[in-house]
Amino acid sequence: MKSGQLYKLMDLIEEIRKVDAMLLMHQKSGENLLMANQYEARKTKLMAELIDGLTSPAVQSPQSFSLIRKAISEFYPSSDLSTNLDKDIRELANAI
Numbered sequence: 001m002k003s004g005q006l007y008k009l010m011d012l013i014e015e016i017r018k019v020d021a022m023l024l025m026h027q028k029s030g031e032n033l034l035m036a037n038q039y040e041a042r043k044t045k046l047m048a049e050l051i052d053g054l055t056s057p058a059v060q061s062p063q064s065f066s067l068i069r070k071a072i073s074e075f076y077p078s079s080d081l082s083t084n085l086d087k088d089i090r091e092l093a094n095a096i
Helices: 003-029 033-054 062-075 087-095
Strands: none
Touching (some): 003 033, 003 062, 033 062
């Protein structure tokens, strides 16, 4: 991995941490659902960028897939696949 690519991924992780902190703050306050939804959308976009970066041909490996799993566990610790899934996602979850 080139150092530029490494620093870009590190910056993404740091940005996800910041957005996650803001998201948690708004979720706990319960006052501004719109802001919480905006932070959730931003977090999802940043996670997708991180996953794309870790699965790029120059980086992809069993170790990068383990990092993806670690990032998901870190930033989505209480993800419960049994609730609130659309039909297609539920079908994929059952296949896994």
